[in-house]
Amino acid sequence: MKKEDFLWGSATAAYQCEGAWNEGGKGESNWDAFVHDPDKNPKGITGDVANDFYHRYKEDIELLAKGNQNTFRFSLSWSRIIPSSNWQINPQGVAFYRSVLEECRKHGIAANVTLLHYDIPQWIEAEGGYLNDQFPAYFARYAGMVFDLFGDSIPYYVTINEITHNANCAYLQGKYPPNHHSVQELCHVGYNLVIAHARAVAEFRKRKLNSKIGIVHTTNTVQTLLDTEEYRIARHRGDLFKNLWVTDPAILGHFPEDLPGLLEEAGIDLSFVKAEDLKLLSENTIDFLGQNCYTRTLVKPYVSGETNYYRDYEGKGEVLERLVVKNWFESDYDFSLPRDEWGREIYHKTVYDMLKGIQKRYGDIPVFITENGCALYDEVDENGEIRDDKRIDFMKNVFHWMLKAREEGCNVIGYYAWSNVDVYSWINGYKKRYGLVYVDFDHDLKRIPKKSWFWYRDFIAHSDRD
Numbered sequence: 352m353k354k355e356d357f358l359w360g361s362a363t364a365a366y367q368c369e370g371a372w373n374e375g376g377k378g379e380s381n382w383d384a385f386v387h388d389p390d391k392n393p394k395g396i397t398g399d400v401a402n403d404f405y406h407r408y409k410e411d412i413e414l415l416a417k418g419n420q421n422t423f424r425f426s427l428s429w430s431r432i433i434p435s436s437n438w439q440i441n442p443q444g445v446a447f448y449r450s451v452l453e454e455c456r457k458h459g460i461a462a463n464v465t466l467l468h469y470d471i472p473q474w475i476e477a478e479g480g481y482l483n484d485q486f487p488a489y490f491a492r493y494a495g496m497v498f499d500l501f502g503d504s505i506p507y508y509v510t511i512n513e514i515t516h517n518a519n520c521a522y523l524q525g526k527y528p529p530n531h532h533s534v535q536e537l538c539h540v541g542y543n544l545v546i547a548h549a550r551a552v553a554e555f556r557k558r559k560l561n562s563k564i565g566i567v568h569t570t571n572t573v574q575t576l577l578d579t580e581e582y583r584i585a586r587h588r589g590d591l592f593k594n595l596w597v598t599d600p601a602i603l604g605h606f607p608e609d610l611p612g613l614l615e616e617a618g619i620d621l622s623f624v625k626a627e628d629l630k631l632l633s634e635n636t637i638d639f640l641g642q643n644c645y646t647r648t649l650v651k652p653y654v655s656g657e658t659n660y661y662r663d664y665e666g667k668g669e670v671l672e673r674l675v676v677k678n679w680f681e682s683d684y685d686f687s688l689p690r691d692e693w694g695r696e697i698y699h700k701t702v703y704d705m706l707k708g709i710q711k712r713y714g715d716i717p718v719f720i721t722e723n724g725c726a727l728y729d730e731v732d733e734n735g736e737i738r739d740d741k742r743i744d745f746m747k748n749v750f751h752w753m754l755k756a757r758e759e760g761c762n763v764i765g766y767y768a769w770s771n772v773d774v775y776s777w778i779n780g781y782k783k784r785y786g787l788v789y790v791d792f793d794h795d796l797k798r799i800p801k802k803s804w805f806w807y808r809d810f811i812a813h814s815d816r817d
Contacts, residue, residue, distance in 0.1 A: 358461060358765030359811045360422035361415065361787055362722055364468040364512070366398050367774040369428060371405035376441040378434025381476040382469065385528040398775040402790045408451050410798060411772055414788055416458035418804055419811040423460050424721055424767045425451070426468035426512065429493055432500075436474045438492070445500055452504050463641075463719070463767070464501075465509040465567060466494055466551065469517055469527070469777075480529055481518070481540040484623065491550035498554060503561045509641055509721070510548040513569040514541060514597050524660040526778055534658050538619050545600050546628045552635035566601045567641035567721045570594065571648035572704045576683055581652045585680035588613070589650040592676050602640065602713050604633040617678065639764070640709065641721035647701040648674070651683035663694040664779050666728070670694050691726055693783065699748035706756035706763055717764045723749055724769035724785040726776075729801065737789045737801040746803065750810070768807065772798060 366382045373379075386397040404411060415423055431444035455462045467490065471480060475489055483489075494510065511517075520527040522537040548566055555564045573589040575582040595607045606629075611621060656675045663670035671694040675681045689697045702720065709718055725745040729737050746768070757763050773786035781792050787804040791797040 357814070358422040358463075358719070359807075359814070360420045360424060360460070360463070360765065360767045361769070361771035362424035362463075362767040363404070363770050363772070363774055364426045364465070365428035365431070366401070366468070366470040367770075367776070368401050368404040368425075368772070369431075370398065370400040370403040372397075372399045374405065375431065375443040375447060376434060377428065377444060378430040378441075379473040380428065380430040380470040381473050381480065381528045383430075384473045384476065385530075391528070391530055392778075394780065396775075396778075396780040400796075401775045402772055402792075403796050405447065407796070407798075409454055411788075412451070412454045412458060412460065414798065414800065414804075415460055415771060418787070418800075418808040420807075421460055422463055422765060422767070423455055423771070424463040424465070424509075426465035426509075427497065428470060429467065430470065430472040432497065433472065433493060435472075440496065440500070448501070449504075452501070456504075461506050462504075463507040463509065463721070463765075464505045465512050466490075466497060467510065468512040476529060481521070481543050482536055484543065486543050487547040487550045487628075490547035491554050494551035495554040495557075498558050498560065502558075506562050507639070507719075508555065508562055508564045509567050510551045510564065511544060512567045513643060514544045514548070514566075515593060516569045518544065519660050523658065524662065526662075526664070532659075534617075535619060538614060538621075539623050541596060542623055542628075545597060546631065548601065549628075549631045549635045552637065553631065556635065563638040565637045565639035565641055565719075566597070567643060568594070568597050568601075569643040569645075569722075570705045571646070572701050572708060573648045573650055574704070575650060576685060577651075585650050585652045588676070588679040589648055592679065593648050598640070598713070600632045601637050602716055604636050605629065606632075613679075637716075639717040639719060640713075641719045642705060642709070643722035643769075644702050644705055644720055645723065646696050647698050647704065649683045649685060649696070650674075650680040653678050653681050656681065666692045666726075666779070666783055672696070692728065693726060693779075695726075697745070699745070700752050702749050703752035703756045706753070706761040707759070710756075710761045715762050717762050719765040719767065720753060720763065721767050722769040723766065726783050726785055728782060729773075729784045729786075729789055731789065731791070731799065735799070737799060739801045739803045742801070742803040743806045746807065746810075 386392045434441050518541045522531045522540050525532040571593040575586045599607050658677045661673040673682045725742045770785045772788035773784045773790040776783040789799040
């Protein structure tokens with residue numbers, strides 16, 4: 352596989368890496384406000400500094416290049432570009448991102464840039480955030496400004512990262528700002544985000560750029576342990592909840608046909624749906640799909656409980672990831688498979704199942720694996736090294752299945768490890784590490800490439816020779 356035929360890289364996100372939360376003319380984001388509120392963030396762990404990418408981006412991009420990576424996925428901070436409700440552009444923020452893009456170009460690294468990765472300006476949050484029906488218009492205006500500022504200097508644009516996960520954590524589990532728990536609001540927010548995405552694509556198309564535009568979805572291939580009628584119904588409804596309400600509109604231009612009826616049966620008020628929005632969806636589909644792929648979703652028929660999402664943020668191995676959607680499905684478990692310290696099933700073949708499923712439903716659409724990784728408690732040993740062999744084993748297995756799918760005709764065109772260096776892992780803080788490069792958060796944020804970084808470097812070099 353020639354290097355130019357496939358993009359090998361790693362990824363990060365603005366709030367998780369940049370730091371400099373109140374520097375360079377940046378405005379306050381919803382995450383800044385959340386982490387600085389002791390009632391909502393009692394541990395007091397913030398992304399105020401994170402790994403300080405804002406000041407150390409040249410070092411981090413040089414590490415990408417030395418690691419043979421030819422692409423870098425990162426996000427823009429909306430509040431760094433447009434700090435306040437007057438919609439005035441912050442020249443310092445624009446200059447920073449232009450410098451990042453120039454550093455990528457200097458090293459032959461293709462930029463894959465996300466417009467929204469969880470953080471929005473706090474002034475928008477104060478107006479109702481994603482729940483405000485003006486949000487799609489706000490996002491389209493912001494997106495248009497970004498397209499005008501950066502144009503074709505960004506080859507790959509992503510509108511929104513992980514609509515499903517962001518909405519679930521913010522409006523179902525209530526662990527992300529604004530910390531709500533409402534199934535009605537969850538559905539309304541999800542709709543607004545899908546429409547916001549389509550409006551941004553429309554702005555992109557108006558400018559007739561040579562770049563490509565897509566969306567990043569957190570894929571969860573939905574599977575069952577049994578194949579009965581009841582389990583097949585649970586699997587389909589799991590697929591609707593986890594995937595299809597985002598990917599069908601983005602790729603096919605419409606919501607799944609049976610979704611509105613099922614939502615109304617569940618008591619959801621769909622009065623927020625507008626005919627003009629549905630027309631917009633049909634006219635603004637994507638060029639590529641980004642898939643954040645970590646594990647599958649195993650479901651069984653619903654038994655009991657209210658709709659909710661359960662995760663282990665402490666990393667003690669005491670809570671299994673669990674999702675309940677009342678009268679639709681609930682999580683099932685295969686206890687023959689290993690789990691990480693945060694209760695997540697380790698199932699490498701999910702990347703193959705996911706790619707084959709996309710091929711079957713959506714045909715030949717280009718797909719990036721925009722995130723994939725392994726969370727560990729990494730530590731520096733007596734030799735000053737980080738021997739993260741579990742991460743290497745994880746990547747070996749994932750690559751086997753990903754490349755098998757590619758050989759079988761799946762149009763996967765790139766892979767991004769999560770993450771390029773250790774980052775702030777949202778409310779998990781800093782102990783949950785995904786990076787290929789270790790960050791010593793206690794000693795001047797020193798960067799130390801892990802064993803996995805060297806392995807990935809050599810893997811890419813070998814793939815280029817084949």
